[in-house]
Amino acid sequence: MTTAIPKAGTFSERAATTRHYLMCRPDFFAVTYAINPWMDPAKGADAATAVRQWEGLVAAYERLGHKVSLIDPVDGLPDMVFAANGALVVDGKVYGARFAYPERAAEGPAYLSWFEGYETREAAFTNEGEGDFLTLEEFILAGTGFRTDRAAHLEAQEFLGRPVVTLQLVDPRFYHLDTALFPLDGRNVAYYPGAFSEGSRRVLARLFPDAVLATEADAEVLGLNAVSDGKNIVINAEAVALREQLTRQGYEVVPVDLTELRKAGGGPKCCTLEIRERSERINKHGALAAEATEPLGEEASTV
Ligand code: ARG
Numbered sequence: 001m002t003t004a005i006p007k008a009g010t011f012s013e014r015a016a017t018t019r020h021y022l023m024c025r026p027d028f029f030a031v032t033y034a035i036n037p038w039m040d041p042a043k044g045a046d047a048a049t050a051v052r053q054w055e056g057l058v059a060a061y062e063r064l065g066h067k068v069s070l071i072d073p074v075d076g077l078p079d080m081v082f083a084a085n086g087a088l089v090v091d092g093k094v095y096g097a098r099f100a101y102p103e104r105a106a107e108g109p110a111y112l113s114w115f116e117g118y119e120t121r122e123a124a125f126t127n128e129g130e131g132d133f134l135t136l137e138e139f140i141l142a143g144t145g146f147r148t149d150r151a152a153h154l155e156a157q158e159f160l161g162r163p164v165v166t167l168q169l170v171d172p173r174f175y176h177l178d179t180a181l182f183p184l185d186g187r188n189v190a191y192y193p194g195a196f197s198e199g200s201r202r203v204l205a206r207l208f209p210d211a212v213l214a215t216e217a218d219a220e221v222l223g224l225n226a227v228s229d230g231k232n233i234v235i236n237a238e239a240v241a242l243r244e245q246l247t248r249q250g251y252e253v254v255p256v257d258l259t260e261l262r263k264a265g266g267g268p269k270c271c272t273l274e275i276r277e278r279s280e281r282i283n284k285h286g287a288l289a290a291e292a293t294e295p296l297g298e299e300a301s302t303v
Contacts, residue, residue, distance in 0.1 A: 014185075014250045016231035019066045022114070022273040023058060026050040026081035027073045031264050035101045036175050038265030045263040053258050054081065057234070057268055060254050064232050069275070071114045079104050082266045083273040084130040084178060086111030090140070090160045092278040094120040097129040100147045111273075121159045127152035130273055131176035137186030138163070143177025145169035145197075167204070168197035178225055178269045184212065184251070185230040190242070192219035212249060218242040225267030234268050 029050040031039050061068050073080050080086075086107060088095040096112040099105050111129075112120055127133070132148035133156060134141045142153040142164050150166060157164040167177060171194060174180040180195035181204075190212035193201050204211065214224055223239025233246055237255035246253050258267055 014231040014252075016064070016229040019061075019229055020069065020275040020277070021061060021066060022069050022071055022083050022086070022275055023054075023271055024071045024073050024080050024083050024086075026054050026261070028075050028078055029081050029261070029264070030078040032078055033103050035103060036265040037172050038262065040263070043263065045260055050081070050260040053256075053260055054271060057256050057258065057271055060234050060256055061272075064229060064234075064254070066229065071111065074106070074110055077104070077107055077110070079264060079266075080107050080110070081261065082131070082264070082270040083111075084270050085128040085176075086273050087115065087129045088127075088133045088135075088140075088156060088160075089115070089118075089273065089275050090135055090162060091276065092118060093160055094118045095127075095129075095133075095156050095159055096120060096122045098123040098126050098152075099128060100126050123152060123155060125149045125152035125155050127156070128176060131178050131270065133164075134177055134181065134183055134189075135162070135274075135276065136183055136189075140164045141167055141177065141181065141189075143167050143169050143180070146172065146175035148177075165203065165207070167200040169195055170197050171195045174219060174224075175265070176270075179222060179265070179267075180219065180224050182224055182226045182228060182269060184228050184233070188212075190214055190224065190226070190246070192216065192224055195219065195224075212242070212245055214239075214242045214245075222262055222265075222267035225269040227269050227272050236262075236267050 029047045031045040032041055058068055086097055094115040097108045126149040128147045132143040140162050144150045145168050153164045153166050174195035181189055181191035183189050189208050192214045218239045218241055221236050221238035223236055223242045226233050226235035232252045232254050234254045237257050243253045256268055
């Protein structure tokens with residue numbers, strides 16, 4: 001039996017890489033205010049159900065071999081479960097969040113203090129962390145229009161030394177970039193075009209000619225709020241058409257049920273902040289720069 005030639009229709013190049021995620025147990029989850037169209041305080045939400053569903057998400061990551069670290073939830077911060085908003089971590093450098101609404105403001109310092117020992121930067125401009133910053137190999141995609149200020153895109157670029165590409169969001173249901181787009185790997189993405197301005201749609205078409213395009217029905221169940229490790233994609237179970245597309249493209253789909261958290265406008269990615277340690281990519285300048293800015297304290301790297 002020879003195994004050298006992949007069968008037609010399989011994508012032998014899909015490769016998972018192990019990730020490190022920071023997450024926050026939704027012990028104090030509730031819908032008590034409305035800062036996006038998904039939230040209805042009159043209907044509320046149930047913390048116990050949210051915890052059970054969130055534990056399913058943690059279990060899915062651990063089954064895939066990813067490392068999950070936890071930050072303590074804070075009473076009175078019902079949205080703190082949405083760890084993606086807490087910071088942006090690239091090359092071991094932590095760009096802090098500065099929330100758009102006062103209801104979430106205290107989450108910024110709470111997340112930043114978890115990263116003690118890392119090289120951190122307090123943001124001067126409003127930004128909601130990985131909710132609006134999605135990191136690819138060569139650049140970072142950044143959303144604006146509802147939460148993150150465009151000035152934060154430049155601030156993040158200057159701090160992280162990675163090019164940042166601004167994308168304009170136009171549909172209030174998809175108020176964070178991570179509700180409209182997710183990286184499939186370091187080079188390609190899936191997105192819902194209707195969430196973006198006409199100009200940004202052209203930018204996306206130019207950058208990602210092979211992108212997976214999702215339907216409005218996929219987006220409406222927050223199907224774009226998914227987490228890929230390059231091969232396995234953790235995604236809301238109801239995003240049926242998108243799941244089929246991804247499977248046809250050679251990805252392993254891992255469906256999860258986070259309906260309770262969706263009452264606050266969140267899905268799997270919102271609950272997940274990726275911790276990217278210093279890049280191992282070697283180039284003459286990068287290696288020198290990395291030596292000069294060693295970000296990890298003695299014990300901090302293994303928290
Ligand atoms: N209720 C939260 C808010 O509106 C949900 C945040 C979802 N997080 C995300 N990364 N999209 O801020």
